[in-house]
């Protein structure tokens with residue numbers, strides 16, 4: 494068995510000298526492949542006596558164990574070396590200055606920027622970020638919001654219906670269905686806001702088929718209209734960065750709130766230029782109200798014990814008023830000149846680290 498001992502030594506030495514996983518595999522095939530040297534020894538065992546077979550079998554098994562243990566160890570060592578080499582090769586010098594001409598090449602879309610601002614403000618005011626699906630069922634988008642079938646409010650929404658055989662689906666016409674999804678969780682107090690895309694079959698200077706809204710909902714044991722007023726005043730003054738801003742709550746109608754109001758902010762208009770927070774003109778910016786008891790009931794919430802306020806705003810409108818864009822349709826024209834003028838640099842984006 495002198496030859497066999499030599500074979501073991503050289504196999505282990507060959508393993509040790511390998512520098513890549515491919516070479517390791519070659520050594521494995523050389524000894525343990527179909528025609529490998531050890532495999533061939535095993536094949537020839539039939540020629541030996543019973544005692545020799547037993548002895549040899551034991552030796553081969555022992556060697557096999559050592560060989561594959563060593564192979565695995567070597568594989569790991571090679572992997573580590575390769576990772577180290579890769580890291581060294583890919584090292585970048587972070588102390589290099591940025592290339593001047595590239596610095597402000599790409600811009601954040603004003604909608605993304607405005608949504609980030611809203612997220613930051615409402616988040617800091619204690620509301621939790623929530624999302625809902627763009628494709629809603631008819632129940633969440635209408636019925637649960639106290640808009641039953643054949644209600645005239647359904648017609649006002651210019652709904653896109655989605656072809657579907659089982660349940661009735663729509664592209665959500667507002668973010669209000671997110672209210673229902675959260676009321677149904679029945680965890681109170683509930684304080685949420687939900688920004689997102691909304692859709693209506695409408696297109697002119699003041700409408701695009703896809704637009705954005707943000708919904709707000711606060712439900713607790715003693716929520717009042719005064720809380721709603723304070724909340725929206727705080728939000729608007731922060732968003733428009735103007736402590737002088739005045740809000741006017743105008744009685745209105747929404748099926749899902751009672752009482753309902755539309756909120757205007759004061760402004761002046763001279764030579765077509767709108768200045769917010771001064772003058773005696775009014776600009777409508779949002780809808781709000783106290784959650785209708787039917788909405789609470791339909792979500793399985795006790796309307797005797799819990800009260801809530803809700804509001805909904807158009808994000809494009811807020812953005813246009815704050816940053817002075819004249820035409821809504823420009824938001825979705827993908828005009829690079831418009832984007833580089835109205836877009837925001839990465840350095841100007843709102844800090845969302847609290848999220």
Ligand code: DAH
Pocket residue numbers: 666667668669708709747749750779780781782803804805806
């Ligand atoms: N969903 C309404 C719309 O799209 C906006 C709205 C008004 C939402 C009043 C509310 C609210 O939550 O209380 O026109």
